Amino acid sequence: ETGVTQSPTHLIKTRGQQVTLRCSSQSGHNTVSWYQQALGQGPQFIFQYYREEENGRGNFPPRFSGLQFPNYSSELNVNALELDDSALYLCASSLPGTSPTDTQYFGPGTRLTVL
Amino acid sequence: SQELEQSPQSLIVQEGKNLTINCTSSKTLYGLYWYKQKYGEGLIFLMMLQKGGEEKSHEKITAKLDEKKQQSSLHITASQPSHAGIYLCGADYWGSQGNLIFGKGTKLSVKP
Numbered sequence: 001e002t003g004v005t006q007s008p009t010h011l012i013k014t015r016g017q018q019v020t021l022r023c024s025s026q027s028g029h030n031t032v033s034w035y036q037q038a039l040g041q042g043p044q045f046i047f048q049y050y051r052e053e054e055n056g057r058g059n060f061p062p063r064f065s066g067l068q069f070p071n072y073s074s075e076l077n078v079n080a081l082e083l084d085d086s087a088l089y090l091c092a093s094s095l096p097g098t099s100p101t102d103t104q105y106f107g108p109g110t111r112l113t114v115l
Numbered sequence: 116s117q118e119l120e121q122s123p124q125s126l127i128v129q130e131g132k133n134l135t136i137n138c139t140s141s142k143t144l145y146g147l148y149w150y151k152q153k154y155g156e157g158l159i160f161l162m163m164l165q166k167g168g169e170e171k172s173h174e175k176i177t178a179k180l181d182e183k184k185q186q187s188s189l190h191i192t193a194s195q196p197s198h199a200g201i202y203l204c205g206a207d208y209w210g211s212q213g214n215l216i217f218g219k220g221t222k223l224s225v226k227p
Contacts, residue, residue: 042218
């Protein structure tokens with residue numbers, strides 16, 4: 001149990017639609033990162049939010065956007081869904097600047113299927 | 116080319132046997148994380164290595180980081196069915212703790 005929750009667990013959308021995925025971080029963890037994990041691959045970094053501002057972005061187009069809220073919850077929004085967006089989406093929270101062992105804690109993920 | 120290479124891609128071992136998973140980086144690491152993942156689920160943190168030559172152990176799992184901080188190994192002693200899953204190494208190149216580059220994972224099966 002990492003203290004990080006995600007919703008929904010599973011989601012099915014059709015191409016062109018928009019989707020919002022949610023993550024609730026551990027209390028006090030002011031950094032949240034989002035990852036996309038395609039089947040059989042390792043997670044790929046999408047972006048990171050620190051104190052409600054985007055603080056780094058991976059190689060993902062602007063139709064992937066996010067929000068972080070003061071209550072340690074966050075959202076990943078994906079517009080104009082494509083078939084290749086089908087993946088497990090993981091969020092991870094952390095409290096940077098502390099001991100290296102205070103690392104990222106991952107949620108269980110949201111499985112998105114785009115038809 | 117992939118920045119972080121994991122080997123082997125998959126591994127099937129008999130219960131009780133030892134095994135090693137390797138993770139090789141194309142450049143010097145700030146830190147190296149090991150995670151375990153059950154199929155389709157979130158990642159469970161195992162260990163984080165930061166210093167060259169560092170070695171950490173937790174129960175029957177030992178992870179090492181080489182002196183040059185470009186290669187890490189994960190060793191499981193006397194494997195059990197509960198060790199089955201996908202092992203992922205994640206590289207931190209910037210000290211941000213937030214942007215990890217992951218390998219493709221090693222799928223471990225343990226036969227009773």
